[in-house]
Amino acid sequence: MAQQHLDPTDPMAKAVTGEALAGYLRAQATEFLRALRLHRETGSATANGAEESVDAARALRHSARRISGSLHTFRPLLDATWSEEMRPELAWLSGTLGLEHACESRLERLLLALHRLSGSTAVPAQSVPAALVVDPAAGSRAAGAARAGGGGAPARAKPGVGAAPENSGGPAGRTVSPERGNLTVGAAKAGALLDRQLTLARTRAHSTALQALGSSRFHAVADKVAVLASEVPLTPAAPTTGLRPLAAAAEERLTDAVAVLPLITAGHPYNAQALVHGLSPDPSPHPQDGPWHQVRLLLRLHRYAREVLCEGDAPVDVRLLAAGQALNRHRDASEAAAAAAQAARTPRIAPATAYALGVLHADQRHEVEAARFAFQQAWQKQTVSTP
Incomplete structure (x- = not known):
């Protein structure tokens, strides 16, 4: 060899x-x-x-x-x-x-x-x-x-x-x-x-x-x-x-976490499952969001590891940059949807107010799906080859 x-x-x-x-x-x-x-x-x-x-x-x-x-x-x-x-x-x-x-x-x-x-x-x-x-x-x-x-x-x-x-x-x-x-x-x-x-x-x-x-x-x-x-x-x-074996382990954890995401579902511009729990009285986070938030954290750790390997001067990886931006949009939209749902639970609000908050919640959940679609498009592009 x-x-x-x-x-x-x-x-x-x-x-x-x-x-x-x-x-x-x-x-x-x-x-x-x-x-x-x-x-x-x-x-x-x-x-x-x-x-x-x-x-x-x-x-x-x-x-x-x-x-x-x-x-x-x-x-x-x-x-x-x-x-x-x-x-x-x-x-x-x-x-x-x-x-x-x-x-x-x-x-x-x-x-x-x-x-x-x-x-x-x-x-x-x-x-x-x-x-x-x-x-x-x-x-x-x-x-x-x-x-x-x-x-x-x-x-x-x-x-x-x-x-x-x-x-x-x-x-x-x-x-x-x-x-x-x-x-x-x-x-x-x-x-x-x-x-x-x-x-x-x-x-x-x-x-x-x-x-x-x-x-x-x-x-x-x-x-x-x-x-x-x-x-x-x-x-x-x-x-x-x-340091490379430890940095590679961080990248592997990210890859494994992405592998369990429903990227096939995210590959469709509309996912009706995003609204399945929209009327739930449970104020806990949407059950679909957790794995995506975890991927966002692992992607951040991978980026920081790259910075360490390059002593703070890591080259820009367009693929990682686009994926990170999509996950940030996902986080912002999911938290905004949760805020709209929480406001809709306010006692004695007018029906028109509740209706507007419901439309707003649905809009932000569709923003969540759009961010997942953008992440899927960015992640499945050719991986930047690193040793």
Whole structure:
């Protein structure tokens, strides 16, 4: 058999040992500390300070996820006790810091969908983000308005969601039928209900994040990351041990998880099974979603392992990028559908509101199916060959 030689110009082909893992972890720990310092410096009430604080919190999440993912994939090369203590704390921090952003994105997604489904006059593209900005302090005001008004009219007007009055003409003088008018009113009240619920959830998530960043638990995590920036607890054999077998194992776990997905069903643009549990009173996540969420996490671990092998400079794999984007859309749509279903369970809401929320739930479940179809199309393309 002819001997195969690795291409020295290929960043994914050169020999990589535990020293590269140590360098990667030190770099991510440094990014974590830099983001933490920026977050503390920009914690002001000004608009620029708030925007920079959001960016710093996002950088904190990214670094925490990369450190935690690398500890998981390459745990045989790290001190076992330290690694097992560190990983859940980083996961807690990343999850806590991500809740506020998740609530904001979910509300924006649902309001845009309501606007699209209601058939009201389109809002100019450049004005959509400003119309959907949610004031973190608005949760208490919205809740107070809801208590005062009995949960009827919106606490504050939402441009683009049910903007036209019930008896008004549509765009370009189009006459609005009674059914369309009722749907518009239902969409407006559904948007107000979602606004109240998700703004309140975002406000609580913001408070939880601030409490977490000031807690002794977070300070303990930050202290460990500070130590990691200068000293990585590798095992004695790690500096001379290759990383490729462990990275290949992470890729194999991803491949095995994808193999059990119903890609044949996802290959059809419409999957009626997506709505089988749509009327279930059980608020638990949709039973079809779990394996897809797991694939998304495994894909992230595979990407981080590639970064370690390339010492933070991994070449762009278009196939993995497209697959990851599809899985992110899947996660966002499934969580938005769950939020719509949760809002529909609110007691004593008007029938038009419940109907609009039902249409919104079905729309987001079809978005889930579209994301699965996009993942199937991306994943079944030719695999990028790596050693």
